[in-house]
Amino acid sequence: MPASAPASAPVAVSTHAPHPNSGALIARFDLPRHSVVIRALRKDDGLKLEWQGGADLRNFYERQWTAHEMGEAFVLVADFNGFPIGQAALYWEGKPAHPGIPDLQSLRVHPIFQGQGIGTQLLDVGALVVKERGFSQIGLSVNPD
Numbered sequence: 001m002p003a004s005a006p007a008s009a010p011v012a013v014s015t016h017a018p019h020p021n022s023g024a025l026i027a028r029f030d031l032p033r034h035s036v037v038i039r040a041l042r043k044d045d046g047l048k049l050e051w052q053g054g055a056d057l058r059n060f061y062e063r064q065w066t067a068h069e070m071g072e073a074f075v076l077v078a079d080f081n082g083f084p085i086g087q088a089a090l091y092w093e094g095k096p097a098h099p100g101i102p103d104l105q106s107l108r109v110h111p112i113f114q115g116q117g118i119g120t121q122l123l124d125v126g127a128l129v130v131k132e133r134g135f136s137q138i139g140l141s142v143n144p145d
């Protein structure tokens with residue numbers, strides 16, 4: 001992957017310091033474009049994924065890592081600049097109502113990155129992984145909330 005260009009030089013907007021609580025614009029600069037990479041879960045992703053539920057879900061992420069490491073699940077991570085901003089977990093055994101049909105669970109994208117097609121890419125890549133493993137179906141449940 002080519003090296004990213006540095007951020008542009010700041011464009012000063014004000015020559016005097018604004019009041020600290022004003023929220024006034026001080027400077028603006030453009031960031032270089034980065035790509036999102038979909039990769040497999042790494043052990044160090046657990047704490048970084050706590051943007052979804054915080055420490056209350058730490059046990060969930062630890063169990064998810066164990067299932068991934070043991071091959072019971074395959075967890076996809078959407079990585080932006082080295083930080084996991086989304087995930088989808090494929091559980092190979094499926095749910096009790098549909099045993100033997102892999103089930104895609106825990107699809108989530110960080111709120112700042114929602115609406116940019118990252119969830120769709122996680123779904124599409126998940127379907128490709130399932131197909132490559134020789135399955136012809138995939139399960140998906142949604143929470144209406």
